[in-house]
Amino acid sequence: xxxxxxxxxxxxxxxxxxxxxxxxxxxxxxxxxxxxxxxxxxxxxxxxxxxxxxxxxxxxxxxxxxxxxxxxxxxxxxxxxxxxxxxxxxxxxxxxxxxxxxxxxxxxxxxxxxxxxxxxxxxxxxxxxxxxxxxxxxxxxxxxxxxxxxxxxxxxxxxxxxxxxxxxxxxxxxxxxxxxxxxxxxxxxxxxxxxxxxxxxxxxxxxxxxxxxxxxxxxxxxxxxxxxxxxxxxxxxxxxxxxxxxxxxxxxxxxxxxxxxxxxxxxxxxxxxxxxxxxxxxxxxxxxxxxxx
Numbered sequence: 001x002x003x004x005x006x007x008x009x010x011x012x013x014x015x016x017x018x019x020x021x022x023x024x025x026x027x028x029x030x031x032x033x034x035x036x037x038x039x040x041x042x043x044x045x046x047x048x049x050x051x052x053x054x055x056x057x058x059x060x061x062x063x064x065x066x067x068x069x070x071x072x073x074x075x076x077x078x079x080x081x082x083x084x085x086x087x088x089x090x091x092x093x094x095x096x097x098x099x100x101x102x103x104x105x106x107x108x109x110x111x112x113x114x115x116x117x118x119x120x121x122x123x124x125x126x127x128x129x130x131x132x133x134x135x136x137x138x139x140x141x142x143x144x145x146x147x148x149x150x151x152x153x154x155x156x157x158x159x160x161x162x163x164x165x166x167x168x169x170x171x172x173x174x175x176x177x178x179x180x181x182x183x184x185x186x187x188x189x190x191x192x193x194x195x196x197x198x199x200x201x202x203x204x205x206x207x208x209x210x211x212x213x214x215x216x217x218x219x220x221x222x223x224x225x226x227x228x229x230x231x232x233x234x235x236x237x238x239x240x241x242x243x244x245x246x247x248x249x250x251x252x253x254x255x256x257x258x259x260x261x262x263x264x265x266x267x268x269x270x271x272x273x274x275x276x277x278x279x280x281x282x283x284x285x286x287x288x289x290x291x292x293x
Contacts, residue, residue: 004095014089014099021085021100022107025078025165026115026158028207032074033153035211036067070211077207081200086169088196090176091189097177104169108162115159122151 006012040063044050048059090097126144129135183189 010093010096011099014096015103018100018103019107029158030153031211036070038213040066077203080203084196084200086172087176088193090180091193108166112159112162115154119151119155122147
């Protein structure tokens with residue numbers, strides 16, 4: 001019983017490991033939501049007419065399918081990581097896994113409370129601006145909408161999903177500890193633990209780098225990734241899409257959002273920048289540096 005102490009480095013390492021897994025889980029689940037929403041927005045911008053009186057049933061089903069696919073992809077990544085870690089860590093050291101279980105329960109509880117409250121606050125802020133202040137369409141409303149895009153994954157995805165994560169880890173972890181304690185060969189236990197641990201690391205990598213939205217490319221290689229337009233300048237109401245620091249300077253008509261040509265049919269969707277000069281005159285033709293403020 002003397003080993004059950006915070007002075008035991010294995011216990012302390014298990015506490016750090018459990019806390020890290022909780023914060024990884026919240027990030028990975030939010031990333032899956034963001035990626036699915038990104039793909040849905042791109043599909044809506046390309047195929048759906050928002051000013052139509054009736055919605056297309058086919059396009060609506062496709063949007064639901066896109067969101068479902070990315071929810072399932074994110075779920076499988078997270079499930080395999082949690083499952084493999086619950087089986088791998090007991091085979092290394094029982095006290096290390098005890099610290100891991102304590103951290104999963106402790107950090108998971110308070111992280112769930114924090115994310116539920118923060119997400120609810122963001123969501124309520126948007127409703128107050130819309131209903132009480134009646135400032136829809138203003139900059140204040142736009143700011144609350146941005147906050148709500150973070151608040152919804154917080155309160156509806158990550159926080160509520162921490163409860164089954166804690167229960168699942170505890171259940172399968174205790175079964176794995178019982179198996180690990182009865183085994184006598186330390187080499188076999190280490191080998192089993194390493195196999196499950198490496199599988200978990202592979203899916204941790206996949207949960208971020210396999211689900212991420214690629215970085216915007218505007219202004220460097222003549223391409224633009226939509227709908228994010230960090231380096232570009234997106235004007236609404238059918239006006240031109242003008243990347244920065246290059247602004248359309250020729251008298252030719254700029255091609256709007258629906259006039260972009262898709263370069264690759266695979267995700268991520270990449271689009272050529274709007275042409276301000278006749279086709280074939282080069283990616284830089286018709287562009288001039290934007291004047292300073």
